[in-house]
Amino acid sequence: MGVTIRQIAEAAGVSRGTVDRALNNRGRIKPEVADRIRQIAEEMGYKPNQLGRALSMSKNNIKIGVILQAAETPFMQCVLEGIERAKDEVDSLGGTVLLCKIPHISGRDTIDAMEHMRSEGVSAIAMVPIEEEEIKAHINLFVEEYHIPIVTFNSDMEDTKRLCFVGQNAFQCGRAAAGLMGELVGGCGKVAVISGYSSNPSLSNRVLGFGSELKIxxxxxxxxxxxxxxxxxxLAGQATEKILKENPDLKGIYMTSHGEEGVCRMLAKYGRAGTVKMIANDFMGKNYELMREGSIHFLIGQDAQIQGYEPVMILFRLLFNGEQPKGELQYTEIFIRNEYTIPENL
Incomplete structure (x- = not known):
């Protein structure tokens, strides 16, 4: 078997798109990096005509659709950066990535996007699903009837025929938040949960993990x-106000989704910022600023860019050379930060 672009990329510690640019003098690469890649390729016995065959095959056959929900939230904007990076890499290898950005959470819009992707002739789809039976049925239809493999990311649909999932172990994230909150409030008192959408499996699993760990x-x-x-x-601010009025003795809030600023503004309005212990998710938006101010006590983060990049590349590798994903559940690492571990440059 001949040497592949991926093997060269791994040996050189660069992307396959960078290898393509180096071997084909496409520019946008430092000369010293290009020289090192060419040397590695030569040492590994790479044959230049392999790339031409690869590009020809991918250009004729590989078209990947990506459906991104809640696309305007700070977290999904970071996920989008990973998608764009994968898109550039696939494009450089002759494939095509079609991206559909849905600004909100909508089952109907998701199904419409899937059908549009199919009409455009995609060979596979990476998508953020929601917890609706019609979505589940549509995923199974695409896989079983249309033979279009699907990778879910950020939110999962385990009871479908999807190929695999890339994202955070949301249940474990909720458990981690519960452990932190339990210590913050001294193991007793009232703690509230504010979430984004009940139909979002990832957010729902955070809520479940949080509640189950507190109970134990x-x-x-x-x-x-x-x-x-x-x-x-x-709306997050309104939810916080309602909770504070009904529970004046509230000791903590776990915020599972975007909306942190609204919560913190309302806590400040009622003179409860800092005294009501708050745990939120993701290192983006104004979360670090709110943490420095003392409104947020812990942030639980995840690798957003890999959630955008890897699903596209999993499907490209599958379509290009039949390479199966390494596992059904590809969880990203869970990170925890407080005011003392905020990067100095942020």
């Missing part, structure tokens, strides 16, 4: 909610 480890904590804000700061 901190049975004296009373769980309030969840309230839903649809990842909107104004």
């Amino acid at each position: 480890k901190y049975p004296e904590i009373e769980l309030v909610g969840p309230e839903y804000c649809f990842e909107d700061n104004h």
Whole structure:
């Protein structure tokens, strides 16, 4: 078997798109990097005509669709950066990536996007699903009837025929938040949960993980909610105000989704910022600023860019040379930060 572009890329510690540019003098690459890649390729016995065959095959056959929901939220904007990076790499190898950005969460719009992708002749789809039976049925239809493999990312649909999932272990994230919250509030009192969408499997699993861990480890904590804000700061503020009025003795809030600014503004309005312990998700938006101010006590993060990049590349590798994903559940690492571990340059 001949040497592949991927093997050269791994040996050189660069992307396959960079290898393509180096071997084909496409520019946009430092001369010293290009020289090193060519030397590695020669040492490995790479035959230049392999690339031509690869590009020809991928250009004729490989078209990947990507459906990104809640595309305007800060987290999904970071996911989008990973998608764009994968798109550039696939494009450089002769393939095509079609991207559909849905600004909100919508089952109907998701199905419409899937059907549009099919009409455009995609060979595979990477998508962020939501918890609706019609979505599940449509995923199974695409895989079984249309033979279009599907990779889910950010949110999963385990009880479907999807190929694999790339993203955070949301249940474990919720458990981690519960452990932190239990210590922050001294193991007792009222703690509220504010989430984005009940139909988002990832957010729902965070809520489930949080509640189940509190019940086991901190049975004296009373769980309030969840309230839903649809990842909107104004609605998150309204939900917080409702919770504070109904629970003046509230000790903590776990925010599972975007909407952190709205929560913190309302806590400040009621003079509760800092005294109501708050845990939120993701290192983006104004979260670091809110943490420096003392409104957020812990942030639980995940690798957003890999959630955009890897699903596209999993499908490209599958379509290009039949390479199966390394596993059904490809969880990204869970990171935890507080005010003392904020990067100095942020």
